[in-house]
Amino acid sequence: MIRTTRLLLETIAELFPQLHRRGCLLDIGSAEGRVARFWTEQGGYAAYCYYELDVCRRVAALCDISLEQCSPEKTAGEGVWLSGHSGRMSIAFTDLVPNGPYGFAVLDTHSYPREYAFEMVGHIASQLDRNGWLLSVIDQGISSTAWVNELSQWFEEVQILQPAAAKAQDIQVFLSHCPRPDLSPRIGYYSWQVPIGGEACHFKGAPGVFSPRGLDAGTAFMLEIMDISSDDLCLDLGCGTGAVAVVAGKKSRQMVMAVDTNARALRLTQLNCEHNLAREVQVQPSDGLMDIDPDIQFDVIASNPPYHTDFAVARRFIDGSFSRLRQGGRLYLVVKRSVWYEQKLRSVFGGCRKFINESGYTVFVAERRRMQKPSQACKGTTRKHLKRIEASQQRKRRRLR
Structure with a gap:
């Protein structure tokens, strides 16, 4: 305890x-x-x-x-x-x-x-x-x-x-x-501006979320790389203060969903979307993709996953995103340590593009290809996995002699 x-x-x-x-x-x-x-x-x-x-x-x-x-x-x-x-x-x-x-x-x-x-x-x-x-x-x-x-x-x-x-x-x-009577509590908001598409968007952060005093450099870099069309149905996965949701809500005519496991992040995302007039943004609690309606398929999923050494959350995000993207849909991830993510994305999606900036952030873009099957894409293709397959085949050949 x-x-x-x-x-x-x-x-x-x-x-x-x-x-x-x-x-x-x-x-x-x-x-x-x-x-x-x-x-x-x-x-x-x-x-x-x-x-x-x-x-x-x-x-x-x-x-x-x-x-x-x-x-x-x-x-x-x-x-x-x-x-x-x-x-x-x-x-x-x-x-x-x-x-x-x-x-x-x-x-x-x-x-x-x-x-x-x-x-x-x-x-x-x-x-x-x-x-x-x-x-x-x-x-x-x-x-x-x-x-x-x-x-x-x-x-x-x-x-x-x-x-x-x-x-x-x-x-x-x-x-x-x-x-004491007659005292009213207040949330300790921090305010900042972010230029988005030539427009100054106003955001609020607060204690209890990642980067409460301003847009973090990783998400800012990912927003530069992201390509959102007016017909894209988007998911801000781990929304934080809601910057991705605001951008998606301004660019897309379709529904945008923003989810997080942090109640303060949900409050801030909803507040920032309303303040910046982002259309059709649905904010809700969800543990990764677990609590999202299983019938919804997305064109764009974007995330700045937590930097944990065991990669458990990132693994769930990547595996879950593949199954929830439409054919041709794109997953955007911004990370600091890129080696594991690149291997995982190539294993699940069969490939990815990457963009690196001077601050050491990497943005990966992985697309669910039209002929790809989830069962094939999610199968491991690491050296260990290939060695296990080869060893199994050798045992079978020996038994047949």
């Missing part, structure tokens, strides 16, 4: 006798929703929320809860994209917090970027009842003084708790009481 969550649980257990009548508990980001699950096991009601889709789904599976897509009104009003409940427990996939009021809240900051963690304090305080409590935990990534100052802006009482285990692990626990 993550140490910050363990400390929250230990502190909750000590405080439980005085807090168990405080109404519904709001759990923001504890590992596997352990605090919310503990609260319900003690007979209370709890709501869990987080901004990463895979985490919410993991907690939902542990609680036997099915997450369903929310209405556009709920998404627009509360920022909740998926939600579900069963018995005493509810779960929300959101970059903020679901509407309260709550009597008690816990905030585990371990996986929130620093600026995002500070912002969340205001969102939580706004959904607590007037006599509500917030139990929060920070590690050495956040200054204790800065955290106390932030809490004091939103709560009338702030207490630093001193569990022995916390001192030993450079972790600090805080208990805040009575949110």
Whole structure:
């Protein structure tokens, strides 16, 4: 168990006798929703929320809860994209917090970027009842003084708790009481401009997404290479702040889809598409291509995949994209380490083009050819695979002698 969550649980257990009548508990980001699950096991009601889709789904599976897509009104009003409940427990996939009021809240900051963690304090305080409590935990990534100052802006009482285990692990626990009235939380937006097709497009970013303060160099290079016609049905796979979706929405008359596993990225993409008058952009949560209507086939799929060393996400993106492209459809990928991607794309698509800039970014363009079959294209063509085939053939020949 993550140490910050363990400390929250230990502190909750000590405080439980005085807090168990405080109404519904709001759990923001504890590992596997352990605090919310503990609260319900003690007979209370709890709501869990987080901004990463895979985490919410993991907690939902542990609680036997099915997450369903929310209405556009709920998404627009509360920022909740998926939600579900069963018995005493509810779960929300959101970059903020679901509407309260709550009597008690816990905030585990371990996986929130620093600026995002500070912002969340205001969102939580706004959904607590007037006599509500917030139990929060920070590690050495956040200054204790800065955290106390932030809490004091939103709560009338702030207490630093001193569990022995916390001192030993450079972790600090805080208990805040009575949110200040008449304060409204805000998202910490950053603004910038990007010239697209001779037009200055205005974008907003925010803490919690990749490159929140401006368009990253990789995506900018990919946009230079991309060729989108007015009849192309496009997918922005891992949309981030939505730059690809905005460009596609301005160039194509067809539907554009933008997906991500990050609720804040979905918020920003929707905001930026609306602000820049990009037509027909459908924004929705999806783990890669898994949650997209299987009947939809695309002409263009574009992605700046995460730079993980195990390539698991990139592998799913490439394999999934091949099956979801129409004949003649194109996959655009921008990467830093190109060797693995080139081998994988040639294995799946049978070939690709590549463009390299001075900053070290590579854009690959792979086309689903008209005579290509998925089963053939996805078959490995590495040296290892060829050696295995040759060895198998040799064994068969020996048996026939």
